Amino acid sequence: MNKVSSRGLYIGDPHFIDHIPNRKDNFLNSISTKFQESLEIARNIGLDYLVILGDLFNQCEPPAVVRNKVVEILAKGNGGKKWPFDIFLTIGNHDLYYHSSSTLEKTAIKTLETTGLIKIVKSSEKYGIYFGHFEHGIEKHKINVDFPILAMHSNILPHKAIMDHVLISDFSTNDNNKLVVSGHYHDGYPIMEKSPGLFFANPGALGRISVTDMKRTVQVMMVELNRGEVDNIEYIPLTSAQPGSLIFDEKIIDAKKRKELDISEFVKSIDSAKIIINQKTDILGAIKQFGIDNNIEKQIIDEAVRRIMGVAKKEIENNDDE
Numbered sequence: 001m002n003k004v005s006s007r008g009l010y011i012g013d014p015h016f017i018d019h020i021p022n023r024k025d026n027f028l029n030s031i032s033t034k035f036q037e038s039l040e041i042a043r044n045i046g047l048d049y050l051v052i053l054g055d056l057f058n059q060c061e062p063p064a065v066v067r068n069k070v071v072e073i074l075a076k077g078n079g080g081k082k083w084p085f086d087i088f089l090t091i092g093n094h095d096l097y098y099h100s101s102s103t104l105e106k107t108a109i110k111t112l113e114t115t116g117l118i119k120i121v122k123s124s125e126k127y128g129i130y131f132g133h134f135e136h137g138i139e140k141h142k143i144n145v146d147f148p149i150l151a152m153h154s155n156i157l158p159h160k161a162i163m164d165h166v167l168i169s170d171f172s173t174n175d176n177n178k179l180v181v182s183g184h185y186h187d188g189y190p191i192m193e194k195s196p197g198l199f200f201a202n203p204g205a206l207g208r209i210s211v212t213d214m215k216r217t218v219q220v221m222m223v224e225l226n227r228g229e230v231d232n233i234e235y236i237p238l239t240s241a242q243p244g245s246l247i248f249d250e251k252i253i254d255a256k257k258r259k260e261l262d263i264s265e266f267v268k269s270i271d272s273a274k275i276i277i278n279q280k281t282d283i284l285g286a287i288k289q290f291g292i293d294n295n296i297e298k299q300i301i302d303e304a305v306r307r308i309m310g311v312a313k314k315e316i317e318n319n320d321d322e
Ligand SMILES: [Mn+2]
Pocket: 013, 015, 054, 055, 092, 094, 184, 186, 322
């Protein structure tokens, strides 16, 4: 099995949905065009299979129009017919309820699997792929399988980050593993050869759902295995992807940035207040005095009091969820 030869295309998180805030275009049309182009690339090169690296849908149970669009592309996108290669999905966190695989029966990806449009499996002996479906704490799991390719929905990163992740340098592989390709981390990174013949890659998300995606090249990855070794690996940019400056609404982004700035200043002011309060026993008096001393509006001081009295932690929590 580990001496397999196969050729396939890998695409990062599409996040199919009907609307993304801050985007000027029709997101469903745009992501559909890019998905269609990816499938055509695989067909035109004559590849054996295609892997979607998770988060096919932005929500596990998307609006019917979104699900129907994906069904249409998969079932009829090839000139009215199905595509002439196998299509696999590594399950992403957005494809499930509560990020839990026990909810698979209730999801849109299950519809696609049941109708035979995509395959959701643990591994493919035929093509030499292990699928690392999303699970909580997947970054900490040690995966010891003999497949040449590990197709993961996991933050396997070249550098440190705020979210849960594992560094490429710490990711453990065995001698039969030749490529670790992942989705989940939308920015992606260049193809890296960690040691001779062992590659790490993440082409980046197909769907640009955040303004941080503005400058990124939208691309897919082709890999050719020859007798269990990586023979060729390359990123292929999509020609149908529009420049970030055309799809994101900069006016909204600027306004949002200002708002975020205002909030961060506000939080800082609460932190300053906390320091002072810690040194005094008359808490409310201290906050009011802090307000007067710093020329802060009464409304903001009232809000600060509310937050300092115990709700601050819950509300300021940063929820960074790819
Ligand atoms: Mn994602």
